[in-house]
Amino acid sequence: MSERRLHGFAENAGFSRRVFVASTVAAALLAAAGCSSPQEAAQGTGGDGAPVKVGLVYSQSGALASYGKQYIDGFKAGLAQATNGTNKVNGRAIELLEADDAGDPAKAVSAAKDFIGKGVKILAGSASSGVALQVAPVAAQDKVLFISGPAATDGVTGVNRYTFRSGRQSYQDVLAAKSFIGDAKDKKVVVFAQDSAFGKANEAAVTAVIGGAGAKVSAILVPASATDFTPFASQVNAAKPDLLFVAWAGTTATAMWGALDQQGVLGSTTVVTGLDQKASYPVFGAAGEKISFLSHYFDGATSNDAAKAASAKITGGLDLFSPDGFNAAQMVVRAIAEGGDDVEKMVGALEGWSFDGVKGKMTIRKEDHAMIQPMFQVKLVGSGAAAKPQLVKELAPEEVTPPAVAMK
Known part of the structure; x- marks a missing residue:
């Protein structure tokens, strides 16, 4: 298992030493969680017609650039799928702002703050665990939604109520x-x-x-x-x-x-x-x-509708972190559809939500925002x-x- 690859259990941040509390029974969680398709979520309420800015901070260069490419390709495929190709939710265009963190937490934090200063209320990305752990407190401080990407560290789960993840974790x-x-x-x-x-x-x-x-x-x-x-x-x-x-x-x-x-x-x-x-x-x-x-995932691991849709839109097919980007886009659409510009409503809309991702059934655990998923x-x-x-x-x-x- 490569250190460079985030499939490593403790990449950058080290294995989480946090104290675990009793686990929610997974079967009950999956049965009770609300479930809808991204297309249904896109028909939610709210919004005044103004574009919604989404800040994507991920690795476009550096050691994790290949993972960043997989993530952004997956994100754009997921956004097209969730909005039926319109890139709009409730008539509002989704405007993507992209920044390269190069795997550097300081660069990521600077880019995140810059986006927040421009009115961005949704941040997504981070292939590096070190990056995710530094951006998460910024999201909590400024009360914006942060959807971490492939970053594997367990420390992202439960770090604060404004932080979610679109991939799996080391555990x-x-x-x-x-x-x-x-x-x-x-x-x-x-x-x-x-x-x-x-x-x-x-x-x-x-x-x-x-x-x-x-x-x-x-x-x-x-x-x-x-x-x-x-x-x-x-x-x-x-x-x-x-x-x-x-x-x-x-x-x-x-x-x-x-x-x-x-x-x-x-x-x-x-x-x-x-x-x-x-x-x-x-x-x-x-x-x-x-x-x-x-x-975590390989091209051909699944053949559901989401996987087929993603594969059709990504040149060269799917790779390790394609599902993380696809999931993130579906989560963004859900948050906007149900929350409009209200971040607190966005958080509530994502907690406990189940949806069909490239890997299969995904469920965001309400208690700590862990992404429950197949392996x-x-x-x-x-x-x-x-x-x-x-x-x-x-x-x-x-x-x-x-x-x-x-x-x-």
Whole structure:
């Protein structure tokens, strides 16, 4: 699992250490939540005919630019779908203002404040967790709606009543990893990662979630300077884990996977890592077919109406964070349709709302604004440029529902 990619459990901000409170029963939540289509939401009331400005602050450059491209393409496809191609809600045009945060929280905060000064009451975007955690307090201070994007940190959930998310969070990733071993009680889980902040954050995440479910978690942390991974692969074999969770960053990934394969690790235990964007598939080489992948999304994971609509509008098809942008646009349309220019009404309109997204049924939990959603088990078929993901199992929202947190 790449550090650069936000599928990592603690990208930028580190794994959330917040105290979790009792979780709302997912099935009851899904049954009770209001549900409507984006098109129905666009027929809401309110508005004086003036355009509605929406500020999109996301990565157009920098390390996360590819994720930002996926997000904005998804957003524009979702906006077209939710407004029947008009980009209007209740007769009011939606005016998009875009700014590049380059993955820099300071730039993001500056852009957000600039947009707010121009009368923007809805902000969206952020691929970086560090960015999301800095923009969220600005939204609360100025009482504007903020819909965070692919940023994975658990810290965004429940951070304040004005902040929502359109993607998944780290806890859902870890629960997806846990699904590969079923009941975790007394299972041996080893985290294989680099000896860095990123690696240690992943160790902490797995310890908290899977270890908290009764597994015995240990870690093999490899120096970032290592080029020979055979000794570390031997340590894995000696540990005889029921699950090996791999979190890796950088250019040594192919060599690392090759060593695990050559030493028989991939054939002796369940090896799980996260599936990144399309461009990353070749990095696994011949080892790819022996790895179990947890997935937020991949092109072809679903074939519902939203996925078909998004795919038809995005050149090159969908990718990892296309659903996050698509969801955000649907949420923006819902907020405007039901709230007009009243941010408090926008918040109320989104809390508890269920809608059909690219991934399937999405529900915004009222208590803390977590996005309850499916996740996926995936395998890669083929290697190199021919590697393609194939769905193994869709994990129902209730299987990967994070515990609720107290709203700050």
